[in-house]
Amino acid sequence: MLTQLTVSNFAIVKFLELDFHQGMTTITGETGAGKSIAIDALGLCLGARAEAAMVRPGAGKTEISACFDLRLIDAARRWLADNDLDDNDECILRRSISSEGRSKAWINGQPVPLAQLKALGQLLITIHGQHAHQGLLQSHTQLSLLDQYAGHRALLEGCSDGYRRWKHLDNELARLQQEQQQRQARQQLLEYQVQELDEFALEPGEFETIETEHRRLANCTTLMEQSQRAVYLLSDGDEVSAVGLLQQAIAEVESLAGDDKALEPGLALLHEGLIQLQEGANELAHYHQSLELDPQRFDELEQRLSRAMTLARKHQVKATELAQLHQSLADELKSLSASEQRLDELEGERQQAMDAYLQAAQRLNKSRQRYAKELNKLVTANLRELALPHAKFQIGVQFDDGSVSPAGGDRIQFQVSTNPGQPLQPLGKVASGGELSRISLAIQVITAKKVSTPTLIFDEVDVGISGPTAAVVGRMLRTLGDATQVFCVTHLPQVAGNGHNHMFVSKSTKGKVTETQMAALSNGDRLDELARLLGGDSITENTLANARELLMEPQPQT
Template sequence: MLTQLTVNNFAIVKFLELDLQPGMTCITGETGAGKSIAIDALGLCLGERAEAAMVRPGSDKTEVSARFLLDGNPLARAWLAGNELESEGECIVRRVVSAEGRSRSYVNGVPVPLTQLRNLGQLLVNVHGQHAHQLLLKPDYQLALLDGYAGHHLLLADVRQHYQQWRQLQNELNRLKAEQQQREARRQLIEYQVQELDEFALQPGEFEAIEEEHQRLANGTELMQECGFCLDLLHDNEETTIAGLLQVAVDRAEGLVAMDARLAPVLEMLNESLIGVQESHSELRSYLDRLELDPERFNELEARLSKAINLARKHHVKPAELAQFHQDLASDLARLHSDEERLEGMESELAQARTAFLQAAEALSQSRQRYGAELATQVTASMQELSMADGRFAIEIKPDANASLSPLGIDRVEFMVTTNPGQPMQPLGKVASGGELSRISLAIVVISARKVATPTLIFDEVDVGISGPTAAVVGRLLRQLGESTQVMVVTHLPQVAGNGHQHLVVSKHTDGKTTETRMSALDDRARLNELARLLGGDQITDNTLANARELLQA
């Protein structure tokens, strides 16, 4: 329920703060005073489009905030909890628009994107404008009204889920079919490439290994010569060797240490060097003993290395990347085979998905038939109460399982009406006049609103084209609705305004330089005068006051 609305520098409003109550609140005022200004400000606060022109001239920004109590609104509470915006049983929404037209949105003090603000707003307030009856002529709106009245959220979710599954499969099937020819050409090419690489069978890391072995064999003679030279230099030469010279140095150092112990580290380093030379000699001797010159192995490596380089050049990759390229091609080939197998089984899978969708859509259609008849009976009764004594209303629901699948099911819904005796049922737009259409729309909205979870309903001059006894009935219907939910009604009809639990009046003031719209709550005396003004114009007489008093008493 909306409990407070605060508006700063919005259009011709300088400052406005409204404390709102449960029940039916009527808003009236002279023509041009801006009776809908609070509704427009609330719409901005809940996510409607922001424009720089909304900022009051001379101000740098517009700011609108609204406070809601969330008792009896589990959907809004769940949404806030799901978005980590929950508060203690209430919700405060704020919107700020700069003079340049940029806007910022806040929920419970936390900045939020505009999309989130709009999603929340739909759970807090439901607005019915004076042109809403024009929407009533559109089939999609008629279907939405029926589903809203019937509470088809779960059935619609089920249908939508099956539709999305079917659509996803259909899109995949279309893709696979469209790519089939291209896929077949690529499959043939890859099969040839994979076969060629399978025959060569280069393993990961193998190219580097054979390149290293090939280089070793190619330099085998020079390796043997250089190893022999190093062995002679280290130890094998009969004359002077590194090991021999180091041994002499070690022997001399031992004598030096005997004379001065401080030279012990030098002796230790020389011993380590001698050991290192001896170990190097041993390792080098072992390597030379194992070194073999195998011309046949060299030729094998030469051929395999050359083949790897040629294949790599053919496929535009580096030789070291050829094994990974082979694996990737094999994976692509497996994926192509998998797509072909997938294509073969998809027709059956798609048919199963369509059957599941049609079963869910049929359950929705049957529920629409049942609730459609129920809603039509209630609308017919309201039409007759709203000065259409011979009016009858029906909802025609035509399921078509052969039509294009839709996330809304398989039904085509059309509102049918007759307003005169002997006249057959015809589509709403072909029969009803503007005034009749307005009354029928209002009847449907009021009946549907009794079953809608939104706790605040706003009717912005929906009684246009209604007068006399019919207006009294409309006022009575809206008051009855206000017994169970919060209703705000912008009206110019005294018969409607007299039914409100509360009454607000809008007035416009100017000093010749600036203009300002104000809104205030009326006490009993002021309300009586306002109703008298609505009844008789600017001249309030004893008769208009008496009539106003009768409206309030009724």
């Protein structure tokens, strides 16, 4: 519930600090005093659009803060906790607008984006403006009012989830269908390319291997001759060889080592060298023996290398990258084939999603029909209390399974008949301005009882209503105020007299400076204000007596 509102330098308000209480609070004032100015300021604190013109002339900025008691508002406390903002029993919203039009917002002293201010504000206050009856002619407004009254949050979420699932699959299917022609052309090309590479079947690393073998066979004669010559020089020479010479050197040193131990390390190295030399000679001998001229194998390698080079040039890659390209093209072909399969699967999944959505939409439709009947009776009864004795109200709920939206497939139409024998017709076609105001008020008062927000504001919704009808409106709003906090900006004494609390808005001008003030009225001042509303500026005993009747107070004894 709203407990305090502080306004500084807003429009023609210099400074206001207002305390509020539970129940119905009526707000009245002189013509042109700005009875709705506190509501407008509160709207800014709840995230309404700000403009530089809202700043009081001569001031640098507008400051507005609103304090709320959250002890009975679990949804707001959960929201604050979810957004890592203090979730104590008290919550303070603050808004600042500079003279240049820049706006800042805070929740419990922490800077927040305007979207968060709006989101929290929707959990705290619902404002019914004086032009609400104009919006009532819109189909989406009518649908929202019905769902709000019926408490369709869970059903709407189920319908919205089903719609999003269907829409996601529908978009994916449309994308695949749109790409299908290009995909098929690409698939045909890939099938040819992959088949060609499959037939060649070059393995990873194979090109480097056959290139090495080809080089060895191409130089086989030279390799054979040179390796044989090396073996001869190392160990097979008839007159001299490296092994033989080293063996002679070792023998000479061994003959000297007995005389000088210093030769032993060198002798050990010579022995190691002899072993290495002999092993090297043996390896070369084995290598020479393994060499064999193989013209047939050479031709095979020649052809494979040539084919690899040709395919590499065709695909504009290096021959060493051909195997990798082969795998890449095969993977792409597999993916395209999977896309075709996915296309078939999506048709079925999309239909399943549509069936699930329609089931959710039909459940919502049945509930809407049920609550529409209930609302029809309540609004019709209220209209008859509001001086429309022959009025009949009906909500048309038509399900269209060809209409797909997050809010279901229903078309909602508020219909009314205000005179005997008159058929039900759309609201805007049969209701006059005054009748439309009363119909709007009847609907708002009923649906407001189902609103989860703890504070309701009715901003001059009683325009076009007077006399006994105004008294009925007052009683309706007071009954609503017995259950929750209600603010009502009004010019009707019959409505104002029903308030649990009463605030008065006045305007004063000093020189060229105009200022609006707002204050709570005592019982005596309240009588005077109701008398003024009843009889104008001239307050008489009769108007005071009528005011006492409105306040349900006994006449003073003489």
